Amino acid sequence: MSEIGQAEEKRNRSIRPLGRLAPYLKRYRGMVAGAIVALVAAAVTSLALPIAVRRMIDHGFDQADRGLIDSYFIAIMIMALILAAASALRYYFVISIGERIVSDIRREVFDHVTRLSPSFFDVNQSGEIVSRLTADTTQIKSAVGATASVALRNLILCLGAVGMMIVTSPKLSSIVLIAIPVIVLPLVSFGRSVRKRSRAAQDTLANASSYANETIAASRTIQAYNGEDAASRHYGAAVENAYQAARAAITSRSLLTGFAITMVFGSIVAVLWVGAQNVLAGTMSAGTLGQFLLYSVIAGSSLGSLSEVWGELSQAAGAADRLGELLAEVSPIAAPANPVPLPQPEGRVDFSDVHFFYPSRPGRSALHGLSFSVKPGETVAIVGASGAGKSTIFSLLLRFYDPQQGSVSVDGVVISSVLPEALRERIAIVPQDTTIFATSIHDNIAFGRPGASRDEVRAAAAAAQADEFISRLEQGYDTQVGERGVTLSGGQRQRIAIARAILKNAPILLLDEATSALDAESETLVQKALESLMEARTTLVIAHRLATVLKADRILVLDQGRIVEEGTHQSLIRHGGIYAKLARLQFDAAIEERMLIAK
Numbered sequence: 081m082s083e084i085g086q087a088e089e090k091r092n093r094s095i096r097p098l099g100r101l102a103p104y105l106k107r108y109r110g111m112v113a114g115a116i117v118a119l120v121a122a123a124v125t126s127l128a129l130p131i132a133v134r135r136m137i138d139h140g141f142d143q144a145d146r147g148l149i150d151s152y153f154i155a156i157m158i159m160a161l162i163l164a165a166a167s168a169l170r171y172y173f174v175i176s177i178g179e180r181i182v183s184d185i186r187r188e189v190f191d192h193v194t195r196l197s198p199s200f201f202d203v204n205q206s207g208e209i210v211s212r213l214t215a216d217t218t219q220i221k222s223a224v225g226a227t228a229s230v231a232l233r234n235l236i237l238c239l240g241a242v243g244m245m246i247v248t249s250p251k252l253s254s255i256v257l258i259a260i261p262v263i264v265l266p267l268v269s270f271g272r273s274v275r276k277r278s279r280a281a282q283d284t285l286a287n288a289s290s291y292a293n294e295t296i297a298a299s300r301t302i303q304a305y306n307g308e309d310a311a312s313r314h315y316g317a318a319v320e321n322a323y324q325a326a327r328a329a330i331t332s333r334s335l336l337t338g339f340a341i342t343m344v345f346g347s348i349v350a351v352l353w354v355g356a357q358n359v360l361a362g363t364m365s366a367g368t369l370g371q372f373l374l375y376s377v378i379a380g381s382s383l384g385s386l387s388e389v390w391g392e393l394s395q396a397a398g399a400a401d402r403l404g405e406l407l408a409e410v411s412p413i414a415a416p417a418n419p420v421p422l423p424q425p426e427g428r429v430d431f432s433d434v435h436f437f438y439p440s441r442p443g444r445s446a447l448h449g450l451s452f453s454v455k456p457g458e459t460v461a462i463v464g465a466s467g468a469g470k471s472t473i474f475s476l477l478l479r480f481y482d483p484q485q486g487s488v489s490v491d492g493v494v495i496s497s498v499l500p501e502a503l504r505e506r507i508a509i510v511p512q513d514t515t516i517f518a519t520s521i522h523d524n525i526a527f528g529r530p531g532a533s534r535d536e537v538r539a540a541a542a543a544a545q546a547d548e549f550i551s552r553l554e555q556g557y558d559t560q561v562g563e564r565g566v567t568l569s570g571g572q573r574q575r576i577a578i579a580r581a582i583l584k585n586a587p588i589l590l591l592d593e594a595t596s597a598l599d600a601e602s603e604t605l606v607q608k609a610l611e612s613l614m615e616a617r618t619t620l621v622i623a624h625r626l627a628t629v630l631k632a633d634r635i636l637v638l639d640q641g642r643i644v645e646e647g648t649h650q651s652l653i654r655h656g657g658i659y660a661k662l663a664r665l666q667f668d669a670a671i672e673e674r675m676l677i678a679k
């Protein structure tokens with residue numbers, strides 16, 4: 081799996097990647113055509129103005145043709161109106177196309193990223209991806225919108241004005257044409273260094289943004305550890321770096337602009353001096369010189385604007401390239417070409433000689449030749465030290481990763497041959513860190529089965545021992561729970577996650593018991609909720625509670641990616657192996673408590 085942005089340095093710093101936007105533009109041919117017509121109309125009108133001015137100078141002020149001056153002014157007024165209408169239409173079309181395309185890209189990138197397998201997120205920071213979705217798309221919006229139209233208008237104006245300069249006076253134009261390479265060549269190389277600096281500024285900002293993202297999400301932990309000052313310093317330094325990088329880019333941009341304008345206007349002034357000599361010598365009319373002057377100003381200023389927007393266009397090209405890379409990222413967990421349908425759900429699970437290492441850590445095996453079967457309706461507890469590979473079993477069963485060797489089957493079918501959605505339909509998971517979304521309680525529970533009725537949601541909540549606390553809230557099921565459910569207690573969050581799994585009603589349940597201690601009352605409620613969830617389902621539970629291992633049909637003891645012991649609590653304690661030691665550490669307090677109660 082490649083890290084996005086890794087190929088950055090090798091990438092051609094041209095505006096070619098903007099070509100990636102062509103398919104999006106094609107979807108809106110009508111609007112693009114409207115924009116081009118408006119652009120050309122505005123440019124042609126601007127280019128026609130100097131002709132009217134020359135005719136006015138050469139003939140309009142002639143006493144013999146007094147009537148002509150009125151018709152010239154009327155013609156100029158009409159042109160100005162056409163220019164105004166064309167410019168307004170250009171603005172409308174171009175900006176709308178920018179907004180339209182960026183909405184499409186945002187949606188497509190989001191759809192794609194949310195479907196990438198977790199191995200992608202192992203090597204890419206979520207803050208970085210969010211920055212692609214917001215900052216890069218915004219840059220493309222301004223490029224497709226304003227910048228591209230400014231560039232196109234100036235290109236048409238520049239080419240048209242140069243053409244008209246040649247028509248107006250070939251002699252003066254030849255001097256200008258010789259001057260062009262002298263001006264353009266240094267501009268191109270200068271432009272390159274500007275682009276390099278802008279890219280550096282952008283990357284530094286992306287770093288600062290992912291830091292801010294992470295810190296804000298962890299604000300409680302940061303405050304609890306009095307880490308605000310350190311975080312402020314860190315972010316301050318990152319933002320300062322971004323500012324310095326941006327300033328370097330701005331400095332070169334301003335130098336580039338100054339240089340371009342000096343060179344362009346310097347040569348125009350020189351040419352005009354020659355023209356003025358010609359007028360004095362009687363070889364050129366004053367109107368022709370005026371017309372030439374206007375065309376050179378148009379050509380010069382449009383060239384200047386072109387050099388200014390070029391940097392922005394290439395920045396947007398970089399953004400398009402990065403987004404293209406993200407869209408080209410292929411998830412290793414693909415749906416098979418000819419998916420096998422799963423049989424009637426039973427809830428059987430088989431791991432057969434599974435060897436697995438995480439793609440981001442190829443050197444370190446997480447599971448070594450794991451084999452076990454879980455019969456329909458059986459409850460199997462997985463026990464093992466931290467890092468033994470317990471959660472990895474869940475990740476493989478949900479097909480977040482594929483094992484490098486061996487196979488995982490559900491209801492007798494190897495899971496890589498079925499549609500991932502069909503597989504996940506059969507599994508409900510209650511993770512240790514419950515995910516609560518910043519929406520209503522109803523929506524959080526209904527996430528287990530979109531479209532569930534209010535009664536179904538309420539029934540699931542009741543089975544999860546959550547209905548009572550929810551009903552006591554002012555807005556009941558419509559209560560908004562805040563980001564990550566901050567307004568709920570740990571036990572309440574867990575019961576909502578359990579309600580969600582109950583609503584899903586899948587034949588296989590994966591349960592990662594929370595290690596965090598709950599108060600006795602919450603603990604009892606959560607325990608009761610889990611009991612109704614586990615009823616008549618195949619359950620694999622990463623166990624941290626004595627009550628759970630006592631109730632399990634079987635316990636698998638995992639050590640460094642291998643199953644080292646298997647049996648019931650009693651038999652394993654009698655065996656006196658790893659489990660007996662683990663149980664003494666993990667469950668001792670609970671065992672003592674039970675004995676006290678018994679007394």
Ligand SMILES: Nc1ncnc2c1ncn2[C@@H]1O[C@H](COP(=O)(O)OP(=O)(O)OP(=O)(O)O)[C@@H](O)[C@H]1O
Nearest residue numbers: 202438440441446465466467468469470471472473
């Ligand atoms: N996404 C990942 N990328 C790389 N390595 C990982 C990833 N997740 C886990 N590991 C590694 O794989 C091994 C098994 O991890 P796993 O999370 O399955 O352990 P666990 O038994 O569930 O531990 P715990 O009880 O602490 O949650 C560990 O060495 C861990 O560092």
